[in-house]
Amino acid sequence: MIWDYFIIFAVAAIICWVAGAAFAWKSKKSIAYGATAVGVCILFAFIVGLWIQLERPPMRTMGETRLWYSLFLPVAGLLIYSRFHYKWVLSFSTVMAVVFVCINVFKPEIHSKTLMPALQSPWFAPHVIVYMMAYAMLGAAAVMAVYLLYKKKAGNSLTELPACDSLVYVGYTFLTLGMLMGALWAKEAWGHYWAWDPKETWAAVTWMAYLGYVHLRLGAPTKHKSALWALIVCFVLLQMCWWGINYLPSAQGSSVHTYSMG
Amino acid sequence: MWKKPWSMKEGFAIGAGLIAVGLMLQFSAGPMWWSALAYPVNVIMLAIFVLILVLAYVLKEKVYAFKFIKSYKMAVPTLVYAVVLTAIMGLTLQGKDMPLENDPLGITYMLSFWPFVLIYMMMAFTLGLDAMCKIMKGEWRKWPAIFSHLGLFIVLVCGTLGSADMQRLKMYCELGNPEWRALDDYKNTHELDIAIQLDSFTIAEYPPKVTLVDNKELKTVMQNGKPLSFNYEGGNGETTLGKWKVKVLQFLDYGAPKMANDSTMAFEKWEMNGAASALEVEASNGKTTKRGWITCGNENIPSQLLYLDDKFSLGMPEREPQKYSSKVHIMTKSGTMATTTIEVNKPVTVEGWKIYQYSYNEKAGRWSDYSVFELVTDPWLPVVYVGIGLIAIGAIGMFVIAQRRKEDEK
Numbered sequence: 037m038i039w040d041y042f043i044i045f046a047v048a049a050i051i052c053w054v055a056g057a058a059f060a061w062k063s064k065k066s067i068a069y070g071a072t073a074v075g076v077c078i079l080f081a082f083i084v085g086l087w088i089q090l091e092r093p094p095m096r097t098m099g100e101t102r103l104w105y106s107l108f109l110p111v112a113g114l115l116i117y118s119r120f121h122y123k124w125v126l127s128f129s130t131v132m133a134v135v136f137v138c139i140n141v142f143k144p145e146i147h148s149k150t151l152m153p154a155l156q157s158p159w160f161a162p163h164v165i166v167y168m169m170a171y172a173m174l175g176a177a178a179v180m181a182v183y184l185l186y187k188k189k190a191g192n193s194l195t196e197l198p199a200c201d202s203l204v205y206v207g208y209t210f211l212t213l214g215m216l217m218g219a220l221w222a223k224e225a226w227g228h229y230w231a232w233d234p235k236e237t238w239a240a241v242t243w244m245a246y247l248g249y250v251h252l253r254l255g256a257p258t259k260h261k262s263a264l265w266a267l268i269v270c271f272v273l274l275q276m277c278w279w280g281i282n283y284l285p286s287a288q289g290s291s292v293h294t295y296s297m298g
Numbered sequence: 299m300w301k302k303p304w305s306m307k308e309g310f311a312i313g314a315g316l317i318a319v320g321l322m323l324q325f326s327a328g329p330m331w332w333s334a335l336a337y338p339v340n341v342i343m344l345a346i347f348v349l350i351l352v353l354a355y356v357l358k359e360k361v362y363a364f365k366f367i368k369s370y371k372m373a374v375p376t377l378v379y380a381v382v383l384t385a386i387m388g389l390t391l392q393g394k395d396m397p398l399e400n401d402p403l404g405i406t407y408m409l410s411f412w413p414f415v416l417i418y419m420m421m422a423f424t425l426g427l428d429a430m431c432k433i434m435k436g437e438w439r440k441w442p443a444i445f446s447h448l449g450l451f452i453v454l455v456c457g458t459l460g461s462a463d464m465q466r467l468k469m470y471c472e473l474g475n476p477e478w479r480a481l482d483d484y485k486n487t488h489e490l491d492i493a494i495q496l497d498s499f500t501i502a503e504y505p506p507k508v509t510l511v512d513n514k515e516l517k518t519v520m521q522n523g524k525p526l527s528f529n530y531e532g533g534n535g536e537t538t539l540g541k542w543k544v545k546v547l548q549f550l551d552y553g554a555p556k557m558a559n560d561s562t563m564a565f566e567k568w569e570m571n572g573a574a575s576a577l578e579v580e581a582s583n584g585k586t587t588k589r590g591w592i593t594c595g596n597e598n599i600p601s602q603l604l605y606l607d608d609k610f611s612l613g614m615p616e617r618e619p620q621k622y623s624s625k626v627h628i629m630t631k632s633g634t635m636a637t638t639t640i641e642v643n644k645p646v647t648v649e650g651w652k653i654y655q656y657s658y659n660e661k662a663g664r665w666s667d668y669s670v671f672e673l674v675t676d677p678w679l680p681v682v683y684v685g686i687g688l689i690a691i692g693a694i695g696m697f698v699i700a701q702r703r704k705e706d707e708k
């Protein structure tokens with residue numbers, strides 16, 4: 037089973053990412069890009085292999101979505117790095133991706149080939165991939181917010197806040213497309229595009245929270261501290277939506293989305 | 299406070315006022331009664347809402363409140379209140395179509411909780427007013443905001459007003475008998491202009507699984523976070539589960555027990571109603587070899603494990619369905635007649651009804667003698683889809699703005 041080889045792919049990808057992060061500190065940009073990209077390709081190759089072996093998109097369990105998340109974090113890191121050239125960005129994205137890879141090594145939660153009929157839809161893959169892209173962007177924005185809060189305390193000016201905005205805008209695009217695809221899919225699978233199922237409710241909460249951030253920044257561009265805290269709160273809400281509801285009593289048994297536990 | 303120009307503080311105060319009014323409504327009039335909005339009431343409400351919006355648009359220079367409503371200083375508090383109320387909804391167990399019994403406040407049916415309704419109305423009002431202002435002014439450079447605001451306005455207003463016109467009915471179709479009556483959630487019968495006759499119902503199943511079972515807990519044994527099991531996909535499917543080498547000797551998709559000389563069942567091929575799938579397996583740990591039949595069983599046939607030692611047995615969990623499908627004849631009063639297959643995720647549309655595979659006789663499993671369809675009409679759906687499309691364009695617009703801002707920086 038290909039899963040038994042995950043550790044090899046994981047170690048290879050991590051070596052590449054760490055190398056990429058190291059070269060970024062030394063301002064060797066093209067090597068940093070190259071190494072990180074190779075790492076992404078290695079992990080992607082594994083995901084493709086898993087997809088083929090499982091004969092279904094590897095997106096059903098938490099473990100499988102974590103795989104995508106650890107793929108997109110370095111991608112998000114690369115995007116930010118290519119725009120803003122912060123030396124620390126690749127280190128951050130690497131550390132976060134490694135954490136998720138390690139969780140998957142120790143707690144794979146990737147069980148079987150089976151995919152319940154409701155999940156067998158052409159919407160499934162784009163819906164999850166787009167959401168994971170959004171989560172990676174918004175996760176990067178949250179990390180940046182923590183960094184900026186620390187920097188602000190030290191009395192520095194915040195020239196990086198527009199970078200947060202850009203990340204949130206791009207994250208918003210993916211978040212929205214993911215949500216709308218989910219709505220169209222739900223119409224085909226369950227008869228209604230929006231049923232206020234707990235996962236949908238939390239998706240709405242998260243979506244509106246990020247809209248709150250966007251409008252706060254547009255309307256009160258000088259309220260830096262509120263904006264940074266808002267970003268962190270938004271990301272906490274996003275965690276609820278992503279995996280928190282699996283532990284909520286209100287969602288047990290009533291959510292069509294809690295199959296990710298299986 | 300309340301010295302012009304108002305700030306976000308006043309925005310939060312207005313939002314709190316809305317919630318207070320909502321609470322008073324909740325206690326005096328009870329939860330919001332959405333079902334009363336069925337056609338034509340919802341069309342009239344929509345007309346009134348749009349009329350008020352136009353009025354607000356005309357008066358926005360004269361009435362400061364209207365101008366304030368379509369500013370960020372009101373938008374941010376509205377979004378914050380909406381987030382908080384919706385999060386409460388996500389944290390509490392929600393009733394099906396009314397609040398739960400031990401909830402005097404009404405938050406266990408948030409969709410009819412007046413403060414929730416009023417805050418979302420405020421949001422829709424802001425969206426509509428702002429979209430109108432931007433369009434009338436011709437500010438097309440702000441197209442991402444225009445599309446997003448107009449789209450969300452349409453989805454919020456038409457989605458909620460339209461929900462009262464939506465019908466979801468269940469139709470129970472027995473094999474071979476045409477059926478035209480369907481039940482709503484309150485078990486009222488509706489006679490439809492569509493009849494469905496179930497010709498056959500089939501379940502395709504995933505290959506059977508063999509698992510190592512803990513004798514005490516009767517659960518699959520886990521090792522390193524993975525269950526000790528394997529999917530049987532033909533051949534003799536040799537594998538190791540824990541310390542046991544396991545081999546499949548025979549697989550019967552349709553089998554039934556025949557008499558055996560000890561207390562365990564042996565199986566033979568039996569392709570008739572009530573058959574269960576079974577596997578003959580052999581397991582060896584080097585010292586001993588065990589051989590026997592395992593089955594997930596069904597309504598008539600008990601499940602059976604193969605006892606290996608004090609600790610472990612081999613078992614076959616219930617087979618997971620890969621696909622349910624119903625072959626049907628559909629006939630309508632207007633004379634249409636069609637044969638088609640209805641599957642999960644592949645509904646069929648006939649004369650404004652979408653027909654979904656909903657359920658079947660779960661006890662009988664693949665021998666189910668009936669199929670349940672859900673029939674859904676939602677006359678407002680096309681309008682909502684227009685709104686969804688606009689939001690999608692607006693979302694792509696936000697991506698473009700992110701790029702534009704990048705250029706501005708340079």
Ligand code: HEM
Pocket residue numbers: 247251254367368369370372373374376377421424425428440442443446447450689692693696
């Ligand atoms: C559907 C997602 C939404 C997106 C993508 C979005 C985006 C935007 C953008 C980009 C602007 C700035 C326009 C400009 O000046 O260039 C804006 C302004 C504004 N938005 Fe939104 N918005 C959304 C939802 C909302 C919601 C839910 C509200 C109300 C609660 C709202 C209220 C406002 C207001 C009041 C303005 C300021 C109008 C002005 O002063 O010109 N928006 N929005």
